Amino acid sequence: MSLPHLMTLDPPYELGDEAATFTFGGWTEVDDEDAPNVTLTINGRPAPVQVYPRPQVRNHFPGIQVRGVIATVDFADLLAGIDLQQARGGFLIEAELGSDHRSRVFEYAVSPGWMRRVFGDGPRARAVPPAHLQIRVAGAAAGEYNRTGEAAAKRLEALADAAGFSLARGQNVLDFGCGPGRLISALAPRHPSVRFHGADIDAEAIAWAQAALADFGAFTVNPHLPPLPYADEVFDLIFSLSTFTHMPEDHQFAWLDELRRVLKPGALLVTTIMNPFAYDLPAKIMEQAADTGFAYWDDAAETEGLPSFYRLAYHTHDYVRRHWARGFEVLAIGGHDLNDTQDSVLLRRV
Template identity: 30%
Template sequence: MLMSRVIDSIRHRNLARLTARCDSQYLDAEPWVLDQLDVADDGVKIGGWALPPIDPNTSATFAINGQPFDRLDYPREIPIFKDSLWMRPRAEAAGFRAERRQPRAKLFCDGFISISFNFPGRPVRAPYRSAWYRPTLPSYHSTWYFRDPSLQIALPDTKRRYRVIGSESEDMFSLGGFTDFMRMNALLEDRFQFGYRDCQRILDWGCGCGRVARYFATVPGVDFHGGDIDPDNVSWCHDNLKFGTFHHLPLHPPTRLAEGSFDLVYGISVFTHLRENVQFSWLQELNRILKPGGIALATIHGPTTMNYAMMPAEHHRLITQRIETEGFVITASNDQIDDVVEDKDYYVNVAHSRNYIRKQWGQTFEVVDILPGFIWTHDLVVLRKRL
C-alpha cells in the first residue's frame, strides 16, 4: 500500500513537471487585439490578432454574443511576430478575420455586442495567489464589449481622444472604454459579490475625456465623480457628461475630495505615468478618500506590457531584469499631456514589478490581487482599504 502511494505520488509529480514545461511556453497573460470593427446594418466584420494554441491541433474559437461567426479566417500569418514576440511559440500565426451576418437590431439586442476568444487549456498565471485563484481565465477576461453606437452619448474630439489613448479612432475609444467598464464590474461581482449598482459613490481617478466614465450614465443611483489633472478634459466632461461631478485635480495631493467618501476608486493608466514619490503621495490620498473596506482598482505596466512591447530579445532581457531588481523603473519620457500641464517633467512612463507592488503598496493598502493583462496589456492591482 505504501509503495503504491509512493508510485502514485511520483506519477503526479512527473505529470505536473511535464505540464509545467508545456505551460511555460505560454506567457503570464495573453490579451488579444481587436483592431478592426466594422458594424453595418446587416452584420459585423472584425479583425486583429490573438496568440494561438501552441499545439496546432488544438482548435480556438471566436464568438459574438456567444454564437460562432459565419466566416472565420484563423490563423493568418503575421511574419513580424516571429521576431517581435519571439518568446511565444507560434506567435506568427496570430492574425484573424471574421464576419457575422445578422441584422443590426439583433446584434445589439442587449444594447451591446460581446466578442470572445478562447481555446481549451488557455492558461493564466496567478502571480499573487489568493483563495480566489483559479487555473483558467474567467470568460470576461478574454471578452471585448462594444456598446451600440446609437446609444452613445457625446464623443470627444480627436485631439482629446488622442491625449487619452494615443489614437484618434472613435471605435477604438468606445471599444476600449466599454470593455474596461464591463470587465471591472464583472470582476467586482465575481470577487467581492458587489458591482457598480451596489456602490453609493464612485471615483474615476484620471477620467480623461470620459473614455470609461461615460458608461456610468447607465448605472442608476450612483453618485459618480471623475477627476483629472488635465483641465481641458475635465471641462469637457463637465459640459457633456451631465450625470456626474468632475474635478480638476492638482498634480500633487491633497485634493478637496472628502475623507472616507468613496466605495470604489479606479485609475486606469495613471500609476503607469507617475514618478515614485508622486506615486506614494497619491496612494496615501486614495486611501484617505476611500471608505474603510473600500476598493481601489489601478493598472500598472508589468510583465505583460514588457512582453507586448515588441522589443528585441536582449533589450527585453535587460529591461525586465532591471524592473525585477529595482522594482520601479522610469522607462521613457512622455509628452502626451505637455499641452495641458505646466510641469513638463511630471508625466513619464514607468514599470513596476509585482514584488514591489506587494511590498511598497502593501504598506498603504491590502493588496488583494494582481491580475496580469486584465486591462489590455496592463496588470490590474486590486487594493482594499484596511478597516
C-alpha cells in the same frame, strides 16, 4: 503592445446632420489579392462593400497584400428596425471591417440631427470626445475609444464584483485619472443609482466631460500632487485605470496615500500596472526593474497636452506587494487582464 491589424477606414469620425448616406473608404491587408475576402458590418448589419487595387499602400508595406475598400451606406435603409436598447449610453456607429482572419472596429460619432434623420425619435447620440482627447488617453487606437473603454469598464466592474463591491448596491465611486470620462460613460448608464465622480489633471478633458457627461457624473480637475477636493472616507470604490503606469515614484506614493484618505475603511481601489510582455520595454528599464522592482522611463515620448512628468512607469508584482501595502491589503494582482496591456491590482483599504 499588440499592434492593430493593417487595415483602416478613413475619418471623419463624426457624422453630421446631413450624412444620411456615407461612403466609407479605406484599405486592408488581405491573404490573397486575387481572391480577397473582405466584409463590412455597420452595427452588426452587413453592408455592401467593394474592393479595388491600392498599389501605393502595398508599396508602403512591402511583403503584404492589400486591397482598397469602399462602401456607400444608406443608414436609414441599412439600420431599419435595429435594436436600439443596447445604446443606453447613447448611439454611435461601429463599423467592423473584416478581412480573412482579421477584423477591426472603427467608431463614428453621430450628431443629434443625424439621429433624428435616421431613427426619428430614438435614443440620444453618444457623446464622444474630439479625436485628440481620445488619442491622449487611448493612444493610436482612437477609432476604438468607446469599444476599448466598454471592455475595460466591464472588466473593472467584474473585478470589483468578485471582491464583494457590486455596483448594483449603488455607492459613491471615484474614477481617479478619468480623462474625458470614458469609463464613467460606460458604467453610468448601467448603474443609475451609483454616484460617479471623475478627477483628472487634464483640464481640457474635464471641461469636455463636465459639458457632455454631466448627467453621468461629477467631474473635477485635480492638481498634479494631492490633495483631491473630497472629504476623508467618502468613497466605497475607486477605479484608476492606467494612471500609476505614468507617474514617477514619489507621485505614486503621494497618490496612494491620498486615495487611501478618501476611501472608506475596508473599501476597494482597483488600479493597474504595465504588463511587461505587452509593451516593448527597453533593456535599461527591465534592468532597473530587476534591481528595485520599479522603473520610470523618463525619456519615453511625452503625450501631447499632458505635463512632462507624464511618462511610463513599470512595476513588478513583487514591488507592488512590498510597497503598495502601505495602509492597503494587496488582495490580488491580475495577469494581462486589462486592455490587453495591463495587470489589474486590487487593494483593500485597511
